[in-house]
Amino acid sequence: MNPAERALHEAVRRLPNCTDTPRLDAEILLAHAFGIERDALILNPPAGPVPDSFEELLQRRCAGEPVAYIVGRRAFWNIELEVGPGALIPRPDSETLIAAAIEHFAGSDGPERILDLGTGPGTLLLAALDQWPRATGLGIDASAAALGYARRNAERLGIAPRVQFRRGDWAKSVTERFDLLLCNPPYVAQGAVLGPGVAEHEPAEALFAGPDGLDDYRQLAPEIARLLAPGGLAAIEIGFDQGQSAAALFAAQGLRPALAHDLAGRERALLIRADD
Incomplete structure (x- = not known):
């Protein structure tokens, strides 16, 4: 067992008290310390000494800091996003919205104009623009910090010429219609118990x-009809137990x-289709 394998084994032993995914977290953090991808760590573990920074990374994870914040990035759909304090971490559940949009536009050229309300670090909008290279988009968010991540992500992905980000309060300043509207709004009840480190680190x-x-x-429901172009789709994320209550609004x-x-069979999004 080389030094990297020993360090990984020891990290997996320590992390169960800090995370539900100790092996995955240990692999991501060790790969980050070495400056390589996780796949390379698994397939061909480095033979050299383990970087001193690995211990600090483990301590940060044990203190509850999300892995995505520690390494500064998170994969989503077919892209990788820069994330950090002040930006909601992209989650696989949100890919349900992109999958639904792909199904809706199957057999067509796809959406021309895309709106992302509450864009955060650009998660849904940039994934959609990567999916449909001829589309353009607008992302709205109330957080200047989140929009900073979104703009940097757009630049790094080569999407910046096709996207505009604007600070705003949902759709109050938006007057045009869009072929695709994406939205992952806050939907956690105040006082609800979340996973380790979520409420402590991610923006409330x-x-x-x-x-x-x-x-x-309640704020979004009255706006949707005026924002959708004929034949358009709105895909709005919901909590797993909000299918009926959110839909009623x-x-x-x-x-x-x-x-x-979503892939676990849980209710994850409301889909609203505009008439042609």
């Missing part, structure tokens, strides 16, 4: 939405939301 304004977690849906506006499920 991107997580919590009042006593029942529905406050932001949009139905009250005369909309007909359908439910999309």
